[in-house]
Amino acid sequence: MTANQLVRFVAKPVVFLSALLPVAWIVWAFQAGALSANPLSDVTNETGVWTLRFLCLTLAITPLRRLTGWNLVIRFRRMIGLFAFFYGTLHFLIYVIADRFAGLLDFPDGIVAWSTVRNLLAAIGEDIYERPYITVGFTAFVLMLPLALTSTTGWIRRLGGRRWQTLHRLVYASAVGGVLHYWWLVKADVSRPQIYAVVVALLLGFRLYSARARAAAPRPSTATRSGAVAPPARSSTRTSA
Amino acid sequence: MLIKRASDLRSSEITDKKVYLGRREFIKAAAGAAAAGAGVLAGTDVLSAAGKPAPHGQKLENVQKSPLSVDPAKDKLNSWEDITTYNNYYEFGVDKDSPSLTAGRLKTSPWTVAVDGECAKKGNYSLEDILKGETLEERVYRLRCVERWSMVIPWVGFPLANLIKRMEPTSKAQFIEFQTLNDPSQMPGVQSPVLNWPYREGLRLDEAMHPLTILVVGLYGEVLPKQDGAPIRLIVPWKYGFKSAKSIVRIRFLEKQPLNTWQESAPSEYGFYSNVNPERDHPRWSQASERRIGEFFMRRTLMFNGYGDQVASLYSGMDLKKHY
Numbered sequence: 408m409t410a411n412q413l414v415r416f417v418a419k420p421v422v423f424l425s426a427l428l429p430v431a432w433i434v435w436a437f438q439a440g441a442l443s444a445n446p447l448s449d450v451t452n453e454t455g456v457w458t459l460r461f462l463c464l465t466l467a468i469t470p471l472r473r474l475t476g477w478n479l480v481i482r483f484r485r486m487i488g489l490f491a492f493f494y495g496t497l498h499f500l501i502y503v504i505a506d507r508f509a510g511l512l513d514f515p516d517g518i519v520a521w522s523t524v525r526n527l528l529a530a531i532g533e534d535i536y537e538r539p540y541i542t543v544g545f546t547a548f549v550l551m552l553p554l555a556l557t558s559t560t561g562w563i564r565r566l567g568g569r570r571w572q573t574l575h576r577l578v579y580a581s582a583v584g585g586v587l588h589y590w591w592l593v594k595a596d597v598s599r600p601q602i603y604a605v606v607v608a609l610l611l612g613f614r615l616y617s618a619r620a621r622a623a624a625p626r627p628s629t630a631t632r633s634g635a636v637a638p639p640a641r642s643s644t645r646t647s648a
Numbered sequence: 649m650l651i652k653r654a655s656d657l658r659s660s661e662i663t664d665k666k667v668y669l670g671r672r673e674f675i676k677a678a679a680g681a682a683a684a685g686a687g688v689l690a691g692t693d694v695l696s697a698a699g700k701p702a703p704h705g706q707k708l709e710n711v712q713k714s715p716l717s718v719d720p721a722k723d724k725l726n727s728w729e730d731i732t733t734y735n736n737y738y739e740f741g742v743d744k745d746s747p748s749l750t751a752g753r754l755k756t757s758p759w760t761v762a763v764d765g766e767c768a769k770k771g772n773y774s775l776e777d778i779l780k781g782e783t784l785e786e787r788v789y790r791l792r793c794v795e796r797w798s799m800v801i802p803w804v805g806f807p808l809a810n811l812i813k814r815m816e817p818t819s820k821a822q823f824i825e826f827q828t829l830n831d832p833s834q835m836p837g838v839q840s841p842v843l844n845w846p847y848r849e850g851l852r853l854d855e856a857m858h859p860l861t862i863l864v865v866g867l868y869g870e871v872l873p874k875q876d877g878a879p880i881r882l883i884v885p886w887k888y889g890f891k892s893a894k895s896i897v898r899i900r901f902l903e904k905q906p907l908n909t910w911q912e913s914a915p916s917e918y919g920f921y922s923n924v925n926p927e928r929d930h931p932r933w934s935q936a937s938e939r940r941i942g943e944f945f946m947r948r949t950l951m952f953n954g955y956g957d958q959v960a961s962l963y964s965g966m967d968l969k970k971h972y
Binding site: 505 | 697698699726729730733734738742744745795797840842843913914932933936937939941942944945946947948
């Protein structure tokens with residue numbers, strides 16, 4: 408088996424299945440009654456935190472690659488990034504169902520009715536408008552949407568590496584928004600959001616530092632890389648959307 | 649792209665050697681921090697667990713039913729498991745299951761409550777002294793947490809008014825303050841400065857004298873479990889749960905309104921009164937609805953937690969959006 412085949416047929420499936428373990432655990436714990444007396448709150452929180460974890464992992468790929476010279480890790484970035492979007496989507500949907508829908512209070516025409524849809528949309532909109540932590544959390548989620556849509560090799564080609572990369576820097580804003588969202592919703596103890604704030608700050612700080620270092624000392628070997636950092640199209644398993 | 653020749657490079661553009669060498673240090677530090685961060689992210693951050701229900705305790709004798717209890721047809725009781733595994737008691741940790749997991753170390757006997765301030769009968773009272781002559785009643789009350797969840801709980805206790813009368817407050821006494829135990833050797837949560845310990849809560853004296861306000865020593869006819877504020881706690885059912893101080897070690901009669909711990913921590917979010925009020929949102933979330941633990945659809949939050957008929961008169965003429 409070549410190294411390429413090893414990545415494609417062994418490492419990638421292993422990473423893929425591992426990334427599904429949290430959601431498998433959440434589903435199991437929910438139906439087995441292994442969560443707290445407020446399981447809807449638990450599944451909302453867990454999926455939110457896993458979104459942040461996967462965002463941190465996504466942001467860790469480039470620093471890891473630069474620091475270790477282990478170029479292979481780049482081939483897992485798209486998958487891990489898409490898992491961040493996957494957990495973010497779950498988090499958002501659970502919020503919509505367990506908080507907004509369950510909190511509607513009135514179903515004037517019964518539950519299955521257009522008025523329910525209208526009231527639900529209004530309730531979501533109101534929350535996004537009125538509650539800063541929801542505003543920032545929702546924004547962080549929405550910013551991931553174009554990234555997930557343009558994650559395919561076809562879109563990288565269509566946009567061109569540099570433009571694609573500029574677009575995908577939105578993930579920085581998404582991570583910062585996610586941390587703020589977490590920070591603003593806790594009541595008094597910010598120690599957990601603080602951990603994510605430090606991790607995201609280090610991961611973004613690394614980029615700032617290395618960009619500055621490269622700008623300050625444009626040696627020939629780095630000058631060629633300073634444009635497009637990520638060549639994700641290389642050795643991809645998919646060719647187009 | 650304009651490629652500069654070596655002669656075009658100003659000396660200021662050349663990275664300082666110290667910075668260049670420092671980069672390795674930075675990288676090492678960053679790598680170390682990232683590894684440590686990953687460990688923390690994966691390991692300690694379990695947000696939700698079922699907790700450990702309290703072991704069943706000693707049965708309390710001669711507990712009377714009370715007409716002040718809620719109607720069980722409208723408000724179904726929450727289970728012993730719900731009540732003893734899901735609550736806030738930051739002295740034992742900030743997660744809902746923390747009290748159930750760490751309160752076992754609390755030593756509830758012997759227990760002394762210091763009474764001082766504007767009253768004639770200052771002194772240290774043992775729990776037995778406090779309970780002497782009191783008839784225990786079961787009071788099934790709704791409890792509304794400021795975090796938008798609620799439960800229905802069969803407390804066992806007696807009116808706080810009885811104790812207040814025995815302590816003979818002076819004419820100067822307008823307020824009463826309760827203090828929770830603050831002992832790092834029994835309470836792991838107070839080792840971190842999440843709040844300004846000890847936990848303090850206060851009431852206006854007329855609120856404290858109201859027949860609904862009780863001191864609680866039991867749950868479901870048994871001795872109050874440690875995670876729920878044993879051996880003696882306050883319950884003020886028309887206020888958000890945090891007003892009802894747990895594991896009380898000191899009661900003070902005061903002339904001036906005291907500063908309660910949560911108000912001190914975030915004055916724009918938590919006031920002195922903290923009456924359940926669907927009209928006054930928490931700055932960060934709506935208080936118009938609540939999830940009753942065990943239910944999917946939320947309920948409309950009731951003014952004064954549904955105890956308006958009994959307590960609204962305490963606040964006549966007051967702007968409760970201002971005095972939140």
